[in-house]
Amino acid sequence: MRTDRRKILAGLGAGVVSSTVPAPWVRGLRAQEASEIPVAIASPMTGVFAFAGIEGTDGANHFAQYLNERGGIAGRKLRLIVEDTGYQVPQAVAVFNRLVAEYKVPLFLGDSTGFQKTINEEVNRRGLLLAGASFASEIDDPQKYPLQYMPGPSYSAQVGMLLKHIAATKKGARIAFVHSDTEFGRDPIAQSEALAKTLGLEQVEKIVTPPGSFDVSSEVLKLRRARPEFTVFHGYVMAPIPEFMKQMKEARIETQFMGTFYSSDLGILQKMGDVADGYLGVNAYNYVNQEGVSGPAMDFIKKANGGKYRTNSYLQPWTNLTLGTEAMRRCIEAGKEMTGANLKAALNTIKDYDMGGVIGVPISVPGNSIGVGRIFRANLKAGKMDPVSDWIKAEA
Amino acid sequence: MSPAILDFVEFSLAGLCVGALYALTGIGFVVVYKATRIINFAIGEFMMMGAYFFFGLAAQAALPNWAAIVLALIAAGTVGGFLERFIFRRLIGESAISVFMVTIGLASIMVGLVEIAWTADPRSLPTFLPDQPFFVPLGSAEAFLASKNGWSFIIVAAIMAAFITVFRFWRGGIALRATAADQAAAYSVGINVPGVFSFAWILGAITAAAAGILVGSISGISSAMGAIGLSVIVVVIVGGLDSLLGALVGGLLIGWLEAMASLYIGGEYKQVATFVILLLVLVVKPYGLFGTHDIERL
Amino acid sequence: MRIGSAKQTYAADEAIFKTNVQRAWFAALALALILFPFIASDYWQLLACLIAINIVAAMGLMILTGFTGLVSLGHAAFMGVGAYTAAYLSNHLALPFWLTIPAGGFVAAAVGAVFGIPSLRVKGLYLALTTIAASFILQSIFFNWTSVTGGARGLTIEPASFFGRALVTPGAIYWIAMPIAALTVWWARNLLRTRVGRAFIAIRDRDISAELLGIELLRYKLMSFALASFYAGMAGALWVYLFRVITPESFRLIESIFFVAAIIVGGLGSVRGAIFGAVFMTLVPELLKIGASDLAPYWPDAVKLLSPVRTIVFGALIVGFLMFEPLGLNEIWQRTRQRFALWPFRT
Secondary structure: OHHHHHHHHHHHHHHHHHHHOHHHHHOOOOOOOOOEEEEEEEEOOOOOOHHHHHHHHHHHHHHHHHHHHOOOEOOEEEEEEEEEOOOOHHHHHHHHHHHHHHHOOOEEEEOOHHHHHHOHHHHHHHOOEEEEOOOOHHHOOOOOOOOEEOOOOOHHHHHHHHHHHHHHHOOOOEEEEEEEOOHHHHOOHHHHHHHHHHOOOEEEEEEEEOOOOOOOHHHHHHHHHHOOOEEEEEOOOEOEHHHHHHHHHHOOOOOEEEEOHHHHOHHHHHHHOHHHOOOEEEEOOOOOOOOOOOOHHHHHHHHHOOOOOOOHHHHHHHHHHHHHHHHHHHHHHOOOOOOHHHHHHHHHOOOOEOOOOOOOOOEOOOOOOOOEEEEEEEEOOOOEEEEOOOOEEOOO | OOHHHHHHHHHHHHHHHHHHHHHHHHHHHHHHHHHHOOOOOOHHHHHHHHHHHHHHHHHHOOOOHHHHHHHHHHHHHHHHHHHHHHHHHHHOOOOHHHHHHHHHHHHHHHHHHHHHHHOOOOEOOOOOOOOOOEEEEEOOEEEEEOHHHHHHHHHHHHHHHHHHHHHHHOHHHHHHHHHHHOHHHHHHOOOOHHHHHHHHHHHHHHHHHHHHHHHHHHHOEOOOHHHHHHHHHHHHHHHOOOOHHHHHHHHHHHHHHHHHHHHHOOHHHHHHHHHHHHHHHHHHOOOOOOOOOOOOOO | OOOOOOOOOHHHHOOOOOOHHHHHHHHHHHHHHHHHHHHOOHHHHHHHHHHHHHHHHHHHHHHHHHHOOOOOOOHHHHHHHHHHHHHHHHHHHOOOHHHHHHHHHHHHHHHHHHHOHHHHOOOHHHHHHHHHHHHHHHHHHHHHOHHHHOHHHOEEOOOEEEOOEEEOOHHHHHHHHHHHHHHHHHHHHHHOOOHHHHHHHHHHHOHHHHHHOOOOHHHHHHHHHHHHHHHHHHHHHHHHHHHOEEOOOOOOHHHHHHHHHHHHHHOOOOHHHHHHHHHHHHHHHHHHHHHHHHHOOOOOOHHHHHHHHHHHHHHHHHHHHHHHOOOHHHHHHHHHHHHHHHOOOOO
C-alpha cells in the first residue's frame, strides 16, 4: 500500500515537473518587433493590494488599446509586459531586474512607495523613466528622484488641499491626524503638521496605529479627549477607517472625516458602509461614473467598461502611461534617443495638456507630479461622489 | 474625577474587552493542547475560517445573521473534526515539533484556500451586535465603552460560564480532563480517547471560530487576520498552555497591558510590548501563571 | 556495487570522500557549478544565486535544528541582522564585500547567541515560541532604529566591487555566493566529525544525558545558536548584495517558516538535506509561476490564482512531507541510490 501511494505521488510529481520543463527555453525567445515600444509593469495582482493591481492592469491594457487605435507612439505600437509582485519589495525588485534586462524598456511602472524609493539608484544607473502607484512626497523631488514621476499630487499636497479646505470652512478649526505606522502613512505628516500651523489650525491629536492592529478603541478614547472638528485619515486603504468612524460616532465625537487619495475611491467607501456617507476625499481624477464629464479618454473608458464603475487604481496607470507615452512621442519627434534623461526633459515640457476627461483641467508636469486635485463628498445614497471644490492647484 | 483616572478606567475597560476576545481564542487553543498536547499554531487561521464562513453565509448567501452564525460554527467544528481524524490522528506518536510544523503548514493551506475563494481583499462583516455604546457613570464623568467591545465581553463571559459548567459537570468534560491528565489511565478506565481527541479539536475549532466572528465584526476580515494568532500564543504562554483559567486570566491581562501600553507609551508599540512580555515570562516563569510544570524524565 | 568498506585508520573512516568514484562525481559537480553561469540564462543565474543564499541559510538552521535539536523560527531575523550590518558597513565605512559579509555573519552570531540564552531555561516548542518573539523584536528594531537601519524605508547599498568592477548582475554575484555556499556546506559537513558536532548531536538526542556526560549545555547551545546565526548573517549579507535593497519587510516570520520547511522537506539532520531542501523550496514557486504562465493563454485567471496556490502548495508540502515522508528528500535520495546500488537485488 505504502509503495503504491509513493509511486502515484512520484508519478504526479514527475508529470508536474515535466510539464513545466520546456517552458524556460521557450520564454524570452519572443522576438521584439522594431515597430513596438515595450513598457514593463510590476503590478500587485496578488496579495493585500490585489484589487488595486487587477484594476491597474486593466487600466494599463485599456490604455494600450486606446493609444494603439489612435496611431500609437509616433506610429509605433505600445506593448505592455505585466508581472505580479504580490506587493513585496524584493519580488518587485526581482521583476524589475529581470524585465529591464530582457526588454530594454524606456518606462517602468512600479507598485509601491517602498519599491520606487529603493529602486531609485538602479533606475538612475540604467537610465529609464519610472512611475507608479506612489504619491510619496519624498519622490516628488526632482533633485533626489530625477527620473521618476507620479500620476497626481503628492500626499503632502493632497493633505495640503484638505487643510486649505478646512481653513476656508472654519478658521482656527481643531484637527486630528490618524495615520498608519508605515512609510506610506508617515509620508506627509511632518509637512502637514507644519502647514496646519501656518494656516492657523489647531492640531489637537495625532494617532499612529501599528499595521495589522485590530482594536482601535484605545485610540478612539484619545480622540474623545481631543474632540477634533476635522479628522484626517492617511496611510490606509480601508481598515481601520470604518471602525474609527463608527466608534467615534458612538462616542459622540462631532467631526468631519476626511482622507487622501486611496481612501477616496467610491468603491472603497461603499464597502465601508453607511458610516462613510459624507466622507470628504481628495482625488486626483474625475470619477468614471461622474455626470457631466467627457472627453476622448473618458468616453473610451466608459464604453470599454460598459458603464461598469472603475476605481482610482484603474485611472492611475492610465495617467502614468498617458504622460509617459506623450514624453516618448515628443522625444521621437525631436529626434532624440529615449534615454531616461531625455524622456524626463520631454515630460517636463508637458504644459496645459488635455487629459481627455480623466482630469478636469489641463495639466502640466514641471517637476515630478501633477499639481491638481479636487475634493469630493461621498453621497452613498445616490451612489456617487459630489464635488465640493473646484480643481485646486497645489502650491509648488 | 480627574482626567487621568478617567483615562485609566476607560482604557482599562477597552483593554479588558479586547482581552476577553484573546481569552476566548486562548480557550480554543488550550482545549486542544490539554487533550492532545498539540500546539495549534493555526489558531489565528481557525478564527479567520470562522469569520469567513459567517461572511459567506450571511453576506453572500444572505441567510439571517443568527442562522449564519450557528451554521458557521457547525462548519468550523466539522473542519476541526475532519482535520483531527485525517491528519492529526495519523501523527500520534510523532515528535511535538513535527506536529507543530504540520499546524504551520495547515495555516498556510487555510490562508491560500480563503484567498482563492474570497480573494485577499479586506471585507466587512454584517453587523449583528447592537449599536448602543455603553456609558459607565463614574463620579461626575462618564466612561465610554464602544458597543462592540462591551458586547464582546458579555458574550465571552457567557461562553466562559458555559465552558466552566461543561468541564466541571458533564461527563464529556470530565473525560477530557482525564485524558489530559493521563492518557494511559483514561484508556484503561474505558474512555474513548480518540473520541476525546475529536471532541477537543471540534470544540477548539468552534471556540476559535466564535472569537473570529467577534473579532471580524470589530475590525473586518481579511486573509491576513490570522496574525492575531501570535498574540494568542503569548496569552496562552503567560497563562499556562494547559490551563483554561490561565487562558482567561492571561487573555484579560494581555489585553489590559496592551491598552496600558497604548495609553502611556504610544499605539505603535503595542505589539512589541506583547512580545517583550512573552520573553520575560518565558525566561522567568516558562510554564506560565497556571500551567503544570512538566517534569522531564529520562 | 559497494557492499562494505574496510578502513584501517580513524582518519580514513571519518573521511568525507571515501571512494574514488565519489571523488570523481564531486569533481564533475564542481565543474558543472563553474560552467553554469556561462551556459544559463539571466533568469536561471538569478535563481542559482537565490539557491546559493538559501543553502547557506538552510545549512545554518540545519546545524541549529537538525544537529542540535533546537527549533528556531527566528532564522530569517538573523539574516536580516547580517543584511543590515553589511549594508551599514558598506554605506558608512565603505568596506568591501569580502569584509562586510563576514562582518554581517559575526554580528548576527552575537545577536543569535543573545537570543539563544532562553534555550537554557526552555525547551522544544517553548523555545520555538521564544524565537518567534525574537523575530518580532528584531523586526521592530529594524523598523524603529531609523538612524542605523533607515526605518521603514530601509537601506540601499552600492554594488559589490571587485577590483573596481561593479558586480551588478546575478551572474556576477554568483561568483561570490557559490563559493560561500560551497564553503558553508564543507564546514557543516566537517562539523559532524568534530567534538563540537558530536556534542550538538548528543544534546539533540538527550540533553540531560549529554549534561551528565560532561557536555556543558550552556556553552554548546549558545555556540550552536551563534554558529547558525553566523551562517544566517552571511546569507543575509549575500542577499543584500544581490537585491541591493533591504527593508524591515524583507525578513519576516514567514521567511523563517520557509527555512524550517526547507530543512524538514530536505531531511532533518543531514547536510545533504539542507541542500535538497533549499533547492527544492526555492524552485517550487518558480515552477508554479512557469506553469501558471503556460496555462495563461487557455485560462487567463491562472496568474491571479498563482499567489494563493503557491501558499497552499507551501503548506501542503510541509504537511505532506511530515505525514508521508518525515525523513525528507534525503531519505528519498538514499532509497533511490540504494535501489540502484543493489540492483538487481530487491531493496
